[in-house]
Amino acid sequence: MKATTIGIDLAKNVFQLHGVDGHGKVVLKKQMKREKMATFFANLAPALVGMEACSGAHYWARKLQGMGHTVRLMAAQFVKPYVKTNKNDVADAEAICEAVARPNMRFVPIKNIEQQAVLALHRARQGFVSARTAQANQIRGLLSEYGIVIPQGIAHIAGCVPEIIEDASNELPGLFRQLIQRLMDHLRVLHQQVLDTDAAIRTWHRQSDMCRKLEKVPGIGPITATALVATIGDAKNFHNGRQLAAWLGLVPGQHSSGGKQTLLGISKRGDCYLRTLLIHCARSVIFSSQRKGTQQGWIHELIQRRNHNVAAVALANKIARTVWALWAHDREFRADYIPASAAA
Known part of the structure; x- marks a missing residue:
């Protein structure tokens, strides 16, 4: 048989x-x-x-x-x-x-070779960024042992450390100066790796019609757009935008019983990398609106009631649902779009 x-x-x-x-x-x-x-x-x-x-x-x-x-x-x-x-x-x-064989089982979409290649770029980039941050923190920590404190931000490392190495008045040992120089050389190599990976991702982004369409959504750039397209594959795998947001872990977790609804923090299910990118997108939108002095819209009203982290997650949820709507219905993003239910 x-x-x-x-x-x-x-x-x-x-x-x-x-x-x-x-x-x-x-x-x-x-x-x-x-x-x-x-x-x-x-x-x-x-x-x-x-x-x-x-x-x-x-x-x-x-x-x-x-x-x-x-x-x-x-x-x-x-x-x-x-x-x-x-x-x-x-x-x-x-x-x-x-x-x-279960009829209600949830399945994972099968990725093609191109999707896997793009996701490999993202994983490699994530590793380079982590290594670059670790190297910068090591340089900062070693210098602090000699009473030299560098301002926060990785950009200050490249601007301040070469002057510190050349400054003879700080009484740093020659052996230590050589060590810091080697660490700086390693930091530059890691930074160049990040730039090269970004360039490869942007090249694929320009070749994808869907990536260019998603980039028009406020907050989404080439990195997030390519990660979304490569990870999701086809938005029609989800019945609606709420399912996509739930799959990304951007909805409250539940521990309900006996008819009593108990909602917790966000579930954090799905792809942690993709969820992090969307939350960063939301943070950039919030920061931009505050810098421009925008005093209207639901996100401004939410910020008045809740802290920025809650507002960022809520906006990330909305961005995910917007992505699904554009993708599943093959539409272009319109900032002035009003849903039919709201218009009625």
Whole structure:
């Protein structure tokens, strides 16, 4: 009997497979080496294949789809409840096979090669920015041990440190001056890496029609636009803008019971990097409106009642819903747009 549903527990070298037929009877339970996976599935009748969305999942999803199989990716947190006993590869594969057949299961969209490449740029950039900040803080901390305090802001490092190294009146040892110079050279290399990665992201941004459309939304720039397009893939994977905002963790978490609604802080689900970018976008919009002296609009009224962090999250939620509306309905952003419900 052939397997109609197969669960795969992915790994680096050894994969675990669990398959059932149309009646739910187990017909496949085996361990397989990586090099034999492609041959095995090429000779297998088309089936529903489930995998956890982890490292290598999108690669195997594209590969198996090319062989005629229907592939579904799931978040690991949704598969965990189906593990019946202790955690091991066999139990995980069985749980994946069970979870992928559930009618209400939530699946992860499969990313193409180009989306993965852009997201790789974003991850590399994030690493370079973190390393640059750490290096700048190390330089600042070492100089403070000698009573030299540099103003806040990474720009002051490049402006002040060369003068400090050349200043003979500060009595810094020669060995220490050489060390600071080496650290400054490393900081410049990291900064150049950030600039080069930004340039590559902007190049892809200019080639994407959707990125250029999203850039017109106040607060969104090339970095956020490309991250949104590469991560989401297709806005129609979500029924409405509220689902997209909830997927990004920009809505309150709940702990309700017995008809009593208990709302907590934002859930912080989904992609932390994307959520952070949207909140930074909201902060820039708030700062710009305050600098221009804008005294109208719902965001100004919200700032009067709540602190800036709450207002920034609320605006980030609105930006996410705006992105979904523009994307799903193929519209252009209009600052003077009034919803039909508000007009009525």
